Amino acid sequence: MKTLLNLLPEGKKEENQRNLHGRFLLWQLFLLFLLEIFFLTILIGIYLILDFQLKSIHSIEAKQTGTSLYEENMLRQFEQKFRGTNEAIDVVGKFDATHLYFSQVFRLLDREQPAGIVLRQLSTKDYTVTLAGTAAVREDLLLFDERLKASSCISRANVPLSNLFSQKNIDFQIDFDIKPECLRQNSL
Missing domain, CATH: 3.30.1360.100 (General secretion pathway protein M, EpsM)
Structure with missing residues (x-):
């Protein structure tokens, strides 16, 4: 059989209990702080990845816009050339329609x-x-x-x-x- 002797006075017992609760609270705060740092690191990583992708998308869009502007300019030039050619063909066609073959x-x-x-x-x-x-x-x-x-x-x-x-x-x-x-x- 075991007999437990409680030799600690009541004041000391409460103080030990408070110290234990204080350590437990510090341990929980430390874990909470570590979790916050962990999740904050994940959020910062996600932010950096999304920022990189956004910049990539903007650069691709700028290239495509530049390419499409170039293509639009080329298309306008071709349309102007075709209009000029069609006008010249119309003039020749009108001349040919009224031309007399003696x-x-x-x-x-x-x-x-x-x-x-x-x-x-x-x-x-x-x-x-x-x-x-x-x-x-x-x-x-x-x-x-x-x-x-x-x-x-x-x-x-x-x-x-x-x-x-x-x-x-x-x-x-x-x-x-x-x-x-x-x-x-x-x-x-």
């Missing part, structure tokens, strides 16, 4: 001219063509006149009667009007 007159004459006809002079004024030349015989001149009048591109052909008096080696002059739509086509 080479069509030569093609027409090449097709309709009989072998006995020699042309010496050709002149034009507006849509009127004047031909001067020599026909070997009167029949060649009449055939040439018929072919010109039968052509779909000629609206009026005029052979003066004075050209028909001779039988051979006839000097003649023919006036005819050519239709504008025939001159606007590139081929007859």
Whole structure:
């Protein structure tokens, strides 16, 4: 059997109890302080990581903005070049639509001219063509006149009667009007 003797006076016992409670309180405060430092360190680490990521995002955004501004400027330059090119094409298209191909007159004459006809002079004024030349015989001149009048591109052909008096080696002059739509086509 054990017998416990309490030899400490009551005052000392309370003092020891207070010291024990004080140490326990200090120990708890110390642990609380360590936990605060631990969590504060974690929070500071998270803050630094997020700050780094935010700066990275801002730098990437700045690069993309710079790149997109450059691309927008390039796009504007291309659009201006395309507009200029389209305007030039419109001018050429309008010119081409109103352009008259007088080479069509030569093609027409090449097709309709009989072998006995020699042309010496050709002149034009507006849509009127004047031909001067020599026909070997009167029949060649009449055939040439018929072919010109039968052509779909000629609206009026005029052979003066004075050209028909001779039988051979006839000097003649023919006036005819050519239709504008025939001159606007590139081929007859």
